[in-house]
Each structure stands twice: as C-alpha cells, then as structure tokens.
Amino acid sequence: MKKLLLLSTGGTIASVASDSGLIPRESGEGLIKMLGQLPYEIEVRDILQLDSSNIQPEEWKFIAKQIYDLRKNYDGIVVSHGTDTMAYTASMLSFMLQGIDLPVVLTGSQVPINVVLSDAPDNLRLAFAAAATCHPGIYLAFSEKVMLGCRSVKVRTTNFDAFESVNVPPVATVTSDGLVFESQQLNFPHANQCTLNTEIDPHVSLVKLFPGFDPKLLFAMVEMGCKGIVIEGYGLGGMNYIRRNMVGAIGELIKNGIPVIATSQCLYERSDLTKYEVGREALLKGAISAHDMTSESTITKLMWALGQKMNVHQVADFFKHNIVGEVSL
Template sequence: MKRVLVLTTGGTIVSLRSKEGLKPGDDLSQMLFNKIISLAGEYDVTFEPIFNKDSSNIIPSDWYIVKETIRKHIDKYDGIVILHGTDTMSYSAAMLSYMFCNVEKAIVLTGSQIPIAFDNSDGVKNLKDAIITAADGRLSGVFVVFHDKIMKGTRVYKRSSINKDAYISCNYPYVGVIKERKLYITDDYKRMQEKEVDIKEILGANDICLNNQSTSAVAGKTLKIPKIFMLKMVPGFEPGLLDYILKEGYQGVIIEGYGLGGMPVANMQLLENMERLIKRGIPVIMATQCVYDGVNLDTYEVGVTAGRLGILSAYDMTTEAVYTKLMWILGITDSYPEIKKFLQTNICGEIAVKHTNNDEI
C-alpha cells in the first residue's frame, strides 16, 4: 500500500464561514480524512498541519518552513501532497520546484475554489487526484493537480478567480490527466522530458537543489530572504522609481515588459537609471505581461536596447517562475556570473524556449 503524507497550509479548501468572510479553519484533518475514505485500502494517508493561512498571507519564509517539513518526512512516504490556497499556489509550486529539483518522488500541490466542507466543493476530487498523483511512481518533481489536470510546478498560471478549472499550464505540455482514478501521462510531456538534460551535467552541482538555506537558519533568525522588486511597465512609467530600488537595497529586479520584452527606450533617464542598477551588479530580468510565448529581446528595438544594457531575458518563464527562481539563486550565490548562468539554465522545466533573432514573428 502506498503511503502519502498530506501537509496542510490553509487556503480555501480548509476554509469555513466566519463574520469576516471565508477563512481557514482550525485543524480539519478528521474531516479531510472522512472525505477521502473511498481511497481506503489503496493508500495509507496521513494528515499533518504546517500552518493555517489564506494564501494571500503566504510570505517567502513560509516556503522554507514547508521545505524543511518535506525534507523531514519525505523518506518515509511514497509521495507528498500539500494543501494550499489557490491565489499564490503558483509561486509556492515554483519555489518548491527549485528547492527539490532533484527529488525522486512526487510533491503535489492542490486546493480548491470552494471549501471542502461545502456540498458543491471541488476540493474532494482535487485532493483524491493529488493523492493518486503523489503515489504514482512514474512521476518525480513538483506538480500542481487541479480539475483533472497535472501541471509542472514551474508552469502553472491561475487564469480564473472563481471557475473550478482555475489553472492552465503556461508554455508547457500538461503532465497528465486523471480520469476515473487513473493517471494518464501525456505523450507531449514524455517528449518534453526526453529533451531536458539533467541539471547536474550543466551546473556540475551535487546538491544545489537542497543546500541553500539550512534547517538551523529556518529555525533561528539567520534566514535571509533576498529582496526582489517586481516592476510592471505602464505608459508614463517614472524612472525615478529605480532610485528607490537602489536606496532600499533590492538585490534583483524583474520587469514585466510589453509583448516580447519591450520597455520605453525613448526615455533616456530610464535607460540611465537601469544601467546604473546593472553596473551595481544587480540582476535585472525582462519578463512579459503576456501569458503565452515568452520574451525575445532580439526582435524589436525596444528589446534589443534592453539586451544591450545588460538586461537578461526570462525567455518563456512565467512571472511566478522567474521571481522565485531569482530568489532561490540569490540564496545560493552572490556571484553575478553564476547568477546569470543559473538564470539561463533550465533547472526544472521552467525554460523550454530560448528565442533568438532567427525566430519568426
């Protein structure tokens, strides 16, 4: 019988009504167990709470708490399920993907759009599907399971605030689907896996995915979370904001640019301030506000100019994936060449396409 540990962190799936609106209830392990009783005899499921938060209240240090809990238990189970709120699940899934990029078991995040205590909840099926996925020995890595679909942890994007089919897999094949309690891995995912190279061959790292930030750092006061500024380009953007980034000691900047990675290069003050950041050794990465297809800094003048300044491309990474990746890397090294190398390396499926000026548009 496969053993699965379900870790609870709060979220809609365990929420109850209150005077202030829906909010995560106290430990609901018994209720959750009763909801999956139909899996008895096939899976040995244990529930353990970590913390109890609406996912809007999740902060980066929480990811390290989840990481240490997983590390403590993973050898004793065939797979891990994490119940999580939907609003920031894509961030948590991406960060855990880097933290456990060499894991040989499945770590699965799931949740629901309607609390599991409600009759019309999607939580029961999502939880059962997540348990089935976590226990499936064919999968290893971090995934999100939602509405029958299995998605790579670095590729999930929440497209709907209320629809039960809330997530898509962005710029990457769906890993699989679950129908009638059976897991089917897609051919597209199998083909994608064949193309991906073991990161150890590229980085020459023995345990890069697990060594950053020790258990003692999490337990004590020495855990240092890198400060990363998310900058969304809008018409009329004031470049003086970049002075604030320098003053406040941010260690990295991610720009959500236009289209293929554009910014207003006609604004000379913006270019000067951006160049000053880069000369200080602060990595600046160009992502895109578009959901699909990613960044190509070799196509338009507004992208070429950004690239010549030293702004790095996020390629086809989601904003959530590049934000957490930079945070994870800065927790490992402060060497700019290493930061650049890691950013441009596909660690766990977050980069599939690196556009060049030979690509058609």
C-alpha cells in the same frame, strides 16, 4: 498499496465561515474524511493553518524542510494549500528541493470542502493519484490537470479551472481512462540526489511596465534595499527609451550590480529581446531574458539565485540554464 503523506497548510480548501469571512480551520484529517475510501495508505500532518495570502518566504522554508525531513517515509506527498499564492510556493519549492526523490503535489480548491458542490474532493483525489504515480518532482494538481509546479499560474479567481500550465502541456489530465500522462514525463538528471537549500533573498521587486512609468522609481527601490528586479515589458519584452529611458536605467542598475530580468506581460509564449530594437537596446545594456518562464517562476528563481550570493554576472548565467523544467531554451 502506496504510502502517502498529506501536509495541510490551510487555504480555502480548509476554510469555514466566520464573522470575519472564510478562515482556515479544517484539519487534514477532516479533509480526508470527506473523500471516502482511497486505495492508498494516507497519513496526515497539520503543519500550518493559513490563508495563502499570508504564506511568505518564512513559510516556504518551513514547508520545504518538512517535505525534506519526512520524504524518506513515503512514496509521495500531497500539500493542501490556498490557491492565491500556490503557484509561487510550487515554484519556490522546485528550487529549494532540487533533485527531489519523490512526487510532491500541491492542491487546493476554489470552494471550501464542507460545501456540497465543492471542487475540493476531486482535486484532492487527483493530487493523491498524482503523488502515487508521477515521476519525482514538484507538481500542482487542479481541475483534472497535473502540472509542473514551476509552470503553473492561477488565471481565474472563482472558476473551478483556476490554474493553467503555461508554455508547456500539463503533465497529465483526467479522462474516462483515468489519469493519462503525456508521452514523456520530465526526468531530471539529479533526481534521487535531493538537497535542501532554503537560502533565498526576498529583497526583489516585480514591476509591470506601463506607458509613463518613471524609471527613477527603480533606483528608489534599490535605495530601499531591493537587490534584483523583474520587469514585465511589452510584447516580447520591449522597453521604452524615449523621454523616460527605461533602457538607460537598466544599464545603470546592471553597472551597480543589480540584476534586471526582462519578461513579458503576455502570459503565453516568450520574451525575446533580440527581435525588436527596443528589446535589443535593453539586451545590450545587460538585461537578462526570462524566455518563456512564468513571472512566479522568474521571481522565485531570482530570490533563490541571490540567496546563493550570486553576483549580477552569475545570475545572468544561471538564467541561461533550465534547472527544474522552468524554462525552454
């Protein structure tokens, strides 16, 4: 019988009604009681009790350390978490816990577990099954899919099918045959050599480009302490240089040691700065391509890179490497 750990952090799954709206109050033990009998030995620790909108870098570090310190006692770990920032947490844990030596599975729900038709029980059962059977790694389990954490994105606000695996298939799906895995699960070369590295720099910005955006705002961000910028450009990552010269601004920022990562506003497929002139100009100025990474993974990878004191050239090189399955190169 696999020995699993549930780390409860709050979120909708653990929420109850109050005069001020839904608020996390249910304990991890309370979540387990709603599931009935499971074929695992499960221990529970309540480590946070927060709406995920309030989960920030300080909480990422705390959750990562809890996982790192406790992992040797279990075969797998499930983290119950609010859905709104779960993809950011899953991505950041992937970088903070490189080489993780057991499956860590984040899950939550769109409806509190104490509601009759909640999706919480099925999501929790799926997460425990994934924690008992997946290869080591950071995952997100939701609505009959197990996804790599750094490829997961929340795409719906109320529908039970809230998350999708972007640009790679899910690791596993639920069918009448049970949990069915892809023919090949990812095996990372440094698995079983887990290191905890929570040094990050959250002084970054994520900008969605739109017609009329004034590039002077990028310099204002830098004056206020921003040390790296992710820009969601058009299509394959194109940026304007007529009148409001985004491309020129990127060149100036790069010269001043501020890494600029170019990604696409389109959720699927990739950024490719080599195809159109508007992308090539940005590439020539030093813009760093995010390729097919999610915005959540891009911004957390940048935070982690800057936390390692990488300069702009080292960040550019770092983004040319697939570290935890976050990018296809």
